[in-house]
Amino acid sequence: MEKVLKGFTLDYFGSGKHKITPEKFFDMEEVVLLDVRSREESDSISIKLGHHSNVTSLNIPINEIPDRIAEIPKTKLIGVFCPAQVRSSIVYAYLLSEGFPEVRIIEGGYSALTEALKPGKVLKAIKSKK
Numbered sequence: 840m841e842k843v844l845k846g847f848t849l850d851y852f853g854s855g856k857h858k859i860t861p862e863k864f865f866d867m868e869e870v871v872l873l874d875v876r877s878r879e880e881s882d883s884i885s886i887k888l889g890h891h892s893n894v895t896s897l898n899i900p901i902n903e904i905p906d907r908i909a910e911i912p913k914t915k916l917i918g919v920f921c922p923a924q925v926r927s928s929i930v931y932a933y934l935l936s937e938g939f940p941e942v943r944i945i946e947g948g949y950s951a952l953t954e955a956l957k958p959g960k961v962l963k964a965i966k967s968k969k
Contacts (some may be wrong), residue, residue, distance in 0.1 A: 840936040859943040861955035886910040901926045916941040922948040
């Protein structure tokens with residue numbers, strides 16, 4: 840963790856290396872959306888992304904991450920999501936400290952995620968599968 844923290848310089852955060860917009864994330868190939876909200880939150884509003892074949896969606900609550908870390912692939916870019924980006928930030932730093940090379944915080948919470956999943960954008964995802 841010490842090495843990770845020492846890398847969090849002004850250059851690092853100023854260049855946005857720690858975050859990604861939902862639109863950019865959904866346009867990438869072979870990515871994982873790691874939803875770190877509680878089970879209760881996920882049961883209330885689930886994020887399945889069934890029509891985004893390039894995205895694997897995982898819900899692993901923040902308190903279960905250490906015990907379930909083997910479920911998170913190290914070979915793909917991981918976009919960490921929670922509504923206020925607090926839990927995302929914690930899990931982001933944790934995954935980096937555990938040797939995950941490509942991790943980003945999904946920006947904007949629910950509103951940005953909803954904006955990226957409007958009907959026209961979902962239709963585009965469906966058509967790109969064909």
